[in-house]
Amino acid sequence: MIKLGNKVRCIVSGFEGITVARVEYLNGCVQYCVVPPVRDNKKEDGVYFDHQQLEVIEGGIEVSAHNTGGPQRDTPSSTYRGC
Numbered sequence: 001m002i003k004l005g006n007k008v009r010c011i012v013s014g015f016e017g018i019t020v021a022r023v024e025y026l027n028g029c030v031q032y033c034v035v036p037p038v039r040d041n042k043k044e045d046g047v048y049f050d051h052q053q054l055e056v057i058e059g060g061i062e063v064s065a066h067n068t069g070g071p072q073r074d075t076p077s078s079t080y081r082g083c
Contacts, residue, residue: 007058010049
């Protein structure tokens with residue numbers, strides 16, 4: 001089972017990163033937003049993957065949840081970028 005904060009790898013593309021969001025659609029499709037590590041002081045956008053394409057490769061990180069008061073930057077947008 002994938003948890004938010006897990007380090008995961010896409011078994012199709014090899015893309016790796018930390019899961020920061022989980023989306024479940026009415027039709028039962030479950031996707032996770034995966035954010036890659038910062039490279040050269042640049043933060044890349046997260047990419048959404050179907051959960052079947054992901055494998056957990058490390059426990060990742062744990063962050064205590066609190067109300068931030070608004071949407072996060074990795075919320076799916078009209079320019080949805082799925083893999």
